[in-house]
Every structure is written in structure tokens, then in C-alpha cells.
Amino acid sequence: MKSAVIVFPGSNCDRDLADAIAKVTGHAPAMIWHRETMLPANLDFIGVPGGFSYGDYLRSGAMAARSPVMQAVIKAAGEGRAVLGICNGFQVLTEAGLLPGALMRNAGLNFVCRQVRLDVANSQSVFTSLYAMGETITIPVAHHDGNYTADAATLDRLEGEGRVAFRYAEPVNGSARDIAGILSEDGNVLGMMPHPERLIEAEQGGTDGRRLFEAAMLALA
């Protein structure tokens, strides 16, 4: 699986994500700085990492979504390449228009940093095929702006089309319909607030994140 991880000023989960990809697939991703206008040829998988890109100026993900490299990511997504946005990466993907809706300040106003239980709501995507439908997994979250918001018609469409990938199985941030992660219409773009890259090996306290990368490798290798 040929992969890349995008790095913005203020990204801070880029190395964790690169590590997870390298450990699971055996191949280290290319690290792509935000000023690049082109991505390596024939990429299978693009990771948009967590962090506080551009210091969360204006809105979380707003500046990063308009950075030069994102035009290349949008093009790659349009070509059907797999794009995974985690946490700030999810915010960037919504701001870039690759995923619908927006991520607002957590309803409780607190930064939430803990393990949360998630229900798998789609087990057929490139990213989720190794999870069972309805399975409950545990993945950490660490965010201030994870409160997913969209109009009712968009939420109905996401649910009707099976595009909700993960739901919170416990109260976390006030997200509409407990949405923790969503897929694009074609299913090749996943945005999620929880951090699967942080639970790859037993030493990290669990391995529930690992299957997401294994599924991508199976589908894309």
C-alpha cells in the first residue's frame, strides 16, 4: 500500500499516524508538507492527521483546508483514492468540502481526552471491513471541536446511505445523532474524531484501531 501523510504547521499526530501505517503495512508513508502542490504518483492511501493546524485560526481546519496541498488531496479523492482524516484531519476534510457538515465546539465546552466506546455503524467500507456491524470498540478521543453538526436532511441522507461509520456509544461532545465518523458518498473518504492510530499495539493499551489500517491494506494493497 503506497501511502502519504499530510503535514500542516501545527499537526501533532502526523508521526503517530505514520508509525501506525508503517507498523501495519510494513511501508512508511511519504510525509507531505502543506505547501506541496503535488502528491507522489499512484498513492493508495492519504492520511490527514490530528493536531491544531494553523493554530485553529478562524475555525478548526479552515486554514489547512485552503492550503496548497489540499487541492491535490481533493483531486486524489475524486480519483477514488482512500483518504482518512482523523480529528483535526476530519475538521480539515469537512472544511475542504470532501465531507458534509461541520465540527463545532464540544457541547460541554470541555476538551475531552479519554478512551470512548464506539459502535461500528458501517462494516463494508475500505476502512471498516474488518469490524463487525454493531460491534463496540474502544478508541481514544482528544478534541475540543468534535461536535458534529449538519442539517436534518444531510443527517438523514448520511444515515440512509449507510455513511455513518462510527457512533459514540456514550455521551462525548454533543454530536448530532452521536456521529463520530462519516464516509463520503463514494465511501473512499472517512473522517472521524477518535484516534485509531493511537491503539495499534497492546503496549498502547489496546489494539482496536489496528483493524482500520489492516482493512485499508487488504482493500488497497
Added chain:
Amino acid sequence: MAARMIVNVTVTLKNGVLDPQGRAIAAALKGLGFDGVADARVGKLIVLDVAEGTSRETIEYMAKQLLANTVIENFRIEMP
């Protein structure tokens, strides 16, 4: 230097979009004894220094492209 003008773009959350920050501010004001406060909404004021003669359409385009996320926010433009 060519003539400049100042344009104010006010970005606010759409009605119906929960504003937890605003709610906390309203609660704090009530805590200070301002009983008449029913609600507060938090927005942003973006002050643009642009070339004189920049059209309203251009400013609107800026607002839609970047300054506001129209999924959750409205914007209002004040020009000289």
C-alpha cells in the same frame, strides 16, 4: 499607495445552531446578577483592509470561500 477602504465582515452562528460558548456567557452574566439576559450568541468581526472599489461581490466571495462556514454560519458585510 492606492486608496484603501475598510470592510467589516461579521460572522455569526445560524439560528438554531447551538452555541455552547454563548450559553456559558449568558449563564455567567446571570451569575453576575443580570437577570434579564435570556441568551448570548458569540460571533466574529473580521476587519478587511482592501483596495478602494473592491466590489461587494468580491467580499461576498471571500466570505463564502473562507471567512464563514456557511454550513453553520451567516455573514453580514458592512462597506463604506
